[in-house]
Amino acid sequence: MPRTRIHLTPAEAAARGLRCRTHLKAEHLMPGPGARPVGSVWQGRGAYYVYDPSDCVPWFWEPGPAQQRRQSIAAQARELIDSACLVLDTETTGVGPDDEVCEIAIVDAAGRPILDTLIRPSKPIPPEATSIHRITDEMVATAPSWPEVAVLFASIVAGRKVVAYNSAFDDRLLMQTHQRHGLPSPVLTTTCAMQMYAAWNGEWDKRRDGWRWMKLIDAATYCSAAEPGAHRALADARMTLGVLRYLQRCKSGRRPPRRTS
Structure with missing residues (x-):
């Protein structure tokens, strides 16, 4: 059959x-x-x-998973900027559990400085930290100590959404600085621009099993937001805002072509 x-x-x-x-x-x-x-x-x-x-x-086109992810990040960036978020950056005496802030800058969503000051730490700044941010003991000798700035800082961030590049580091160092001086640390509502950009960029880090983090200067350069004076608080805060604005503009979720020049 x-x-x-x-x-x-x-x-x-x-x-x-x-x-x-x-x-x-x-x-x-x-x-x-x-x-x-x-x-x-x-x-x-x-x-x-x-x-x-x-x-x-x-026939109609539907975005794929990568484009949908970027659209979501763009919407998050837009919501942060529309909510008048603040952008924060700190420079520190190091990265250890007993290090502290030696410079802080906060800008508003329009890029206007709200706070920009050196901080006199309670111990000398190690040479390895100075080699990165170029802040010396002589520069901070006449700067205010953290207790002189803490009340103003708390009043600025109260009830505001705060964005930082690698916000977990800034949160930790600010808490350590408050604790070193026996001061209560304000509760911050922070969003990490580094993680937002990493997810938008979409490069997978197998070792970390997550999106690959990029240095702020590299992300800012890609976003045409790089400024002179990297690794100083005000310049880094402005570059972080530039990255956030770039993500906001990419609402279609499409990656713009890379510039060749």
């Missing part, structure tokens, strides 16, 4: 006016909601489905 044939030939499909997805797209059509293939065509080593054009609707 001969085996029943389950596939159409290309000529049979064409005679019935059936279309595969490639042909439908060329005609600006796509299967409608719930539309099912009416047959399959054998060609070479495999088969493809074909559809009745009467079951199809005008």
Whole structure:
């Protein structure tokens, strides 16, 4: 008994006016909601489905997962800027558990400085820290100590959304600085621009099992937001705001082409 044939030939499909997805797209059509293939065509080593054009609707494009992720980040950046967020950056005596802030800057969503001051720490600034941010003991000798700035800082950030690049580091060093002087640390509502940009950039770090973090200067350069004076608090706060503004502008979720010059 001969085996029943389950596939159409290309000529049979064409005679019935059936279309595969490639042909439908060329005609600006796509299967409608719930539309099912009416047959399959054998060609070479495999088969493809074909559809009745009467079951199809005008073709429309849907963003893929990467573009949807970028759209979500752009919406988050837009919400932060529309809510008049503040952007903060600190420079510190180091990165350890007993280090403290030696410079702080806060700008508003328009880029205007709200706070920009050196801080006189309770111990000398190590040379390795000075080699990064260029802040010396001589520069902070006449600067206010943290207790002289803490009340103003708390009043500025109270009830405000605060954005920082690597906010976990700034949060920790601010808390350590408050604790060193026996002061209560205000509760900050912070968002990390570094993590936002990492997710938008979309490079996967297998070692961390997460999106690859980028240095602020690298992200700002890509976003055309780099400024002179990197690793000083005001310049870094402004570059962080520039990255946030860039993400806000990319509302389509499409990655702009890289500049070649």
